Amino acid sequence: MKVLELKNIYKTYKIAGNQEFLALKNINISFDKGELVSIIGESGSGKSTLMNLIGGLDSDFQGELLYNGKNIGAFKESELVDYHKENIGFVFQSFNLISHLNLLDNVAMAMTLSNIDAKTRNKRALQVLTDVGLKDHVYKKPDQISGGQKQRVAIARALVNDPDIIIADEPTGALDSDTTDQVLAIIKGIAERGKLVVMVTHSDKVAAHSSRVVRVDNGEIVEDRDREPIHHIQEKNIEKANSKNKNLSFFSAMRLSLLNMKEKFSRNMLVAFGSSIGIMSVILMLSLGNGVTSYITDTMNSFVNPEVIEVNKPAETKDDTASENLSIQEQQQAQQAQMMNMFGGAEPFTNSDIEKLEEIEHVTSAEKGYSLTALGSNSVSYQDNETMIMQFISTSSNLMDSNLTEGEMPKEGEILVSNMLAEALNEDIIGKSIDVNIVVDEKKITESFQVSGVYESTGNAVYMSYSDIESWFSEEGVELEPNVLYLHADDADNADFIKEQVKNLGYTGSAQETMASMFTEMLDILTYVLAAVAGISLVVSAIMILVVLNISVVERTKEIGVLKALGARKKDIRRIFVSESFLLGVFGGLIGTVLTYLIGIGLNHFTNKLFDVSIIQTMPTYILSGIGISVIISMIASFLPANKAARLDPVESLRRE
Template identity: 35%
Template sequence: MSFLELKNIHKSYHLGSQTFPVLKGINLAFDLGDFVSILGESGGGKSTLMNIIGGLDRNFDGSVTIKGKALNHKNEKALDTYRRETIGYIYQSYNLISHLTVLDNVLVSLDMTTLSKKARVLRAKELLARVGLAGQIKKYPNQLSGGQKQRVAIARALASDPKVIIADEPTGALDSENTKEVLRLLNEIASEGRLVITVTHSEAVANAGTRIVRLADGKIESDKRIRQAYDRQDKEHLSSRPLRRLASIKTAFKHFRHNLGTNSLIIFGTAIGLFSVILFSGLGNGVSHYISSQITKVANPQVMSVSRYVKDSDDDNALSMSTDDTPALSTNQLDQLKKQKHVAKVEPTYSIPSATVSYQNQTVKMRYASNWTAASTADAIKIGHAPKKAGEVVIDQDAIAKKLDKEHYQDLIGKQIQLAYQTNKPSGETVTVSLTATISGIGHSDSKGAQVNAVNTETLQKAMQQAGLSTDPTEASVKVDTLDHVEEVASSIDKVKDGHNRLYKTSTIQSLIKQLQTYVNIATFVLSMVAAISLIVSALMIIVTMFMSVSKRTKEIGILRALGESKRDIRWLFIAESLITGVLSATVATVIAYLAQRGINGVLRNLADYTFVQITFRNVITAFFLAIMISLLAALLPARRAAKLNPIDALSAE
């Protein structure tokens, strides 16, 4: 039984309604150890027959059998395995991969064997030494002569240890000396017990083998043995396996590196968009945290503001301010609030609008003040202590203290000031509230424009009573036992009713922070959408580049398919290259973003001692996720197109 047989092979090409027969019933048998030359003129069907034997052409009638078993040309995976395990190709045009070194060109076949990495490299070097190229392994194909390129092709064809070597016009582009060397190597290969099939139109080449099959007009004209075939040698051959994903990534990276200039521009363009997303997200984080920190510095987050519910109120979430038309809270209502679960303390809240501060014949306008409650925080007091005792007051450092004594404002601690402001009685009569208090502390807020002015509650209430005013507050500060219960208590108080009418409206620091953070998030989102435009442009750049890459690498795709790579391997090759672009883009974007964060925070530190750009690990992960998704989406269509290319058409591309 012959090793390889062709049985009744018919092949026709169709152009419109016309049919052009190329092979007309070919029957041939081949044995290992033979060096068979298929001789014929151009257009006689030699190359078509070679493609059928090599498992590249699937559309024909008849059968190809290997050791008596028919090869299923309808099964894509079976053909991939057949080419990977059984066939080695040598081409007239060499078909080396230009962006790979001589060594890497040979390793392409070895990557589909079960050998270890070290063994693959050793075998590649041994084969290159065998063909006389031991000193050329680091060179690229464009640095070799024609004869050297063909010897690399021979080494690559032998790399996976195939049983059949198909040589298509292997000496067509060589001079006489290199022709002799190639024919010597082919005979040597056949003598190892392999089947060598050479397609040629040269009588000299045909006579170098052991058998000549003449093909004319699609038929076997003659089949003549000119010398005895070499002895078959039973030996173990290398085992094959599907291409490793890591091998595809490495090949993709080598092509990426080979076109580093173009790819760098794409990386930079994509990185700009990703950098914007990271930076704007980091800015949003910083601003949100800044707002939260500034509010909690002047207001205790465990304390909420409670006022009477007014049905026509425009904003139930905003912090309440005392107004003339807001109903006051009665003593019974304050007691009702104290009885709510998790409430630790309830204090009346009073606002002092536009007061006059007098000290040693000096007067200063105090824009806003209030009584000291649990809502106030000691963090805002820079010198002294809170006005917790009767007759004490805290004044703002910049707005009041420095205006009273610019050089030695710290010495005001313990000094007495007079404070007066005007307000209206329910009847509309204007009255002046006056009080004398001792400065217990000097406060300062990091928030621009904010002032820290607060009077002891008992002292303010006494002054109000002396002016004939009611001390029933329009707001109350309700302190909750723990921060975790604040939202629960707020919800509970908002649900208190007098019959069918809601009684109270609450406002927490958290609700204000959340509202402000919502605005920040919206602004961040809008800025990120602007950045997304550049990401879309980057994705289009990657798509165009990948399509161009597929067009430029069409022959490479054909070579890889001929070597046994599957459609999935081709898809993964281009996807891997796109992913490399995406990951590197995200890496560059992250580096730039952190550098920008450092620079921006350094500049803004002159305005406020705070880190306004806060890039988190989550922001970076998001950028990498976006980069990978963009790369994958951009690569899908080009990769799919590459995988669908017909290997025969791809190999004939220029």
Template identity: 40%
Template sequence: MAFLELKDIRKAYYLDKQKFPVLKGIDLSFERGEFVSILGESGGGKSTLMNIIGGLDRNFKGKVIVDGKIIDHSKEKQLDNYRRSTVGYIYQSYNLISHLTVLDNVLIALDMTTLDKAARRKRALELLERVGLADQVNKHPNHLSGGQNQRVAIARALASDPQLIIADEPTGALDSENTKEVLNLLDDIAKDGKLVIAVTHSQEVANHGTRIVHLADGKIDGDERLRPAYPIPDDPEHLQSRVLPAMASYRTAFKHLMYNFWRNSLIMLGTAIGIFAVLLFSGLGNGVNGYIQDQINSLANPRSVTILKNTTGKKMTQDQLQMSTQNMMADPQSMFIKQSEINRVKKIAGISSVEKGYTIPSYRLSYKDLQQSGTSMDSWTSSTTTRGITNGHKPGNGEIVLTKQQAIQLSSAKNYRQLIGKTVKLSFNWVDDSGKPVQAEGNVKVSGISNGTSVRTSINSATLTKMIREANGSVQPNFLSVNVKDLNQVQTVADRVNNLRDGQNKRILGAVTVGSILKTVNTYVKLASTLLAAIAGISLLVSALMIIVTMYMSVSERTKEIGILRALGERKKDIRRLFTSESLFIGFFSAILALIIVLVVTLAINHGLYHLIKYNIIQITFGNVAFAFAVALVISFLAALLPARRAANLNPIDALAAD
């Protein structure tokens, strides 16, 4: 039974609905072991017939039967598999892939076989040695002569062990010596039991084979056997084909990227600048948020909630609550928190401790012959941090912390630190339980000096309570300092405090938290940093356009390569993946470059500003980096979709004919 049969093959082209027949009913059969030359003049239909036999041309009438099975040219997957497993091409113009080495040009066909990596490389080297190119494996095609390139093409055609070799004018571009070598190689291939079909218009080439089929005006007008077909080897082993693995596409894409590295580096630099800007502004937003949080946390414990009296009975904002403390001097009693209210606070879930606190509206300090008046002295609670104490320590029993300005007024600008450990007299006005004014006083030791901003004048709470009791004053607090068990519960506890009501459904207390202040500030900072990052993101759109243009240029430049890969049996999916993966490489390396740039800039800016603010103002997080990489990959992938789709939809015949 014949290995290849052509039955009534007809093909016509149309121009403005006018029909131009090319093949007019071709009936032929071929056996393995034959070296068949299809001879004829240009325009006689030889190449068209070869494209049909090779599974590249799908629009024709008739049947192609290979090894007893009809090849359905309407099924693209079947044709891909047919070209991958059965057909090997040798072209007049060699059709090697310029950015791949000689070895890689052969390996690209072997990637679609089931051989492992080592076996593929071994077979490629053996084939190159067979065609006399064992010493040229690492060169690129542009460094070889015409004859050498044709021998690489032959090695590639044999790589996947196809049973049908199609040679389209294989010696058309060679001198006589190279022509003889190539014909001998084709003859050897036929001796291996394969079917070799060579298209030629040279009688000399045709005479070298075992059979000559003459094609003229779309018809067979001669079929001459020169000698019998070569015998087929007993039980020959054939390589098994497979679809192209994704990793093979990635390797090819990476090699092309490196081959055109300097051109692609400009694209990567442009994309990296956009990603760098987004990273920088995101990191700046993180740093500003962190700096503000650090500064606010230096004023108060973030797990602390300050509770004040709600004098209106209605919902009050934190600003309104803090403004209500101005009533302290005019009507201190109105700000007192009753014990019953304190007990209700203690029952709120999530609270670990409740401290009574006192804010003294006005007071006087005396040291030797010097006096100093002040406003707003607080009892020390766990809500206050020690970061604001520049000298000394927090107040213990019988101790007080003064501000730097107070210490200077009570001593001197030069010796104010020496006031630590000294005893000063403190006096202030308060009220008793009936609202009558009383005066409390006592001697306290200076334990520390504060910066006056994050820590004001503060006295030990027990010491202050003792002084009030001794003056028969009321020990009801005018604020509470509540410590919350979990930082994430601070706002929840604050809401519960705000919702405490009396018998008339009026709100009785209000909560002030550091977290809510931070939340408001951070919202504005995040909005500003997001806006800046969005503006920087415009450059990413420009980068995406650059990648699109680059990919379209790449498709145009590599049109013939696309045709070669399709002829080798690669699917449309493989072609799409080839171009999208190259674009993804561009995005990935752009992100790495952007990360390097932003790290250098971040180190420089943080180093330059640290001595001013004692804080790293730019803070790049893992999330920022992950987002940058994700954006780079998504943009590069989307930018490659249309060019990749165009590449995959190219007609293999037209692609092979491209210059």
């Protein structure tokens, strides 16, 4: 059986004006193993078209092109890929070596596409390079060797998978006469070992080395004559490598992408740096929001005992329909009541409430408290100085000695004032007696108390023991009802659990918690808005990566043609470019993370010096999210260029200069 047989082959091309050009007509020819065939003819005669059909680069033709009895024109894509990988090898006039790979990797490329393990493919590539006399140059790049050496590398690449057919397109066209003789000797040696070698050439001198000459003119075979037969020698047995997965692996694609990126290191690092700006901005905004939120929360929590949970009872509010029937004045009073309740204690606790809260798991006891909040009606005075107070609060276990700036906690008949209130009175008032004026049940009461100490807190506040408040109110004919409860936890670690149970029972937390929650919610919204605005730069990054990859596709068009001739699938080409964008995304994310870290150090040094607080607090989730977003953006941007590269026609790609 003939190794290659062409029956009634016709090939047409579409040209301008929807016209058809008949490039090949009525081609009938067959070839055996061990032949060295020269296909000769003038430019435009159809010899290159014939070569493309035999090589499986172009399967759009009429007729039958049989390889070992199987019609190549009817091959599926996977069968055509296998044909390129296992049965045919190409030697090109312009060598078509991949510039960023060394000679060993260039020769091993066909095996790389077949997912042969590195040890096996490197051993085989080294063997064929040694056979063509390039053992000492295997780690050089193509631009470090001569033209003759490049052609020998191309021959080694064609032989590495031990194919049945070698197609050489003008193999000596770019060589001098001495080198031409050397290359032709190697090619003749290939035919002597039983391979079918088909050379396409203009040169009668080159054709003279062949065992058979086929002349093509105007798309037809006009001459087919035999010359001196090839003297065959026993071919060395070559152990072919097998692979369960015969396609390019993900890791091989990543390696090829890394090698290409290394070749254009400066450009790729600039692209990665450009994309890192957006990632850095997003991470920085999230870290800033987290730092401010933590600062507010920590500041609020620093004023209270972590083992004590403040509980308030929400005010009863009328539904919306009922409120519509209230007068404007009544609605304003209702709104004021709600506002007062936010700051604590509008509704008193009943014994039933207290028992219910004491039954919560991890609560050891409940402490009664009182809180009165007013804007403008309560005040304290000392000699000629008078200032308004916002809160009148009972002392409790919630107050911490560490927050005392001066003096001590109040004993019987004493009060504690906030640091802001002490500054407003503009006196050293510890041990001094001051008048406290408050309005309770629409009744103004006044009493003098000695100041025991100054407590650091927010706002103007006065603190007095619950028992002293009860005695004072009793003297004024006012009944004291607890409107704040302080639950004691058995451990600070259980405080959050108790707070959650308190909320589930319909009660509220402290004013500080309410305010902190409001602030953090607003900060979260602001943080995400700023992060989204910063994220707009990611769109610019995606466009930049899209442009760079498009340029890369144009630059590597001939390389893509070579890879397809060696057996690369569309999926393999796509995977190489997507892998490259994946790496750009990873590098961009890592650079963005490093930049965020460095900027964070600088800003935190500044804020620590001024305010004793680290304002940039980067979470591991921000870093991982930043890198993840960078990778996703890069890979999305790569889809169009990668698909464009995968769809390139190998014949047209190989013609590109």
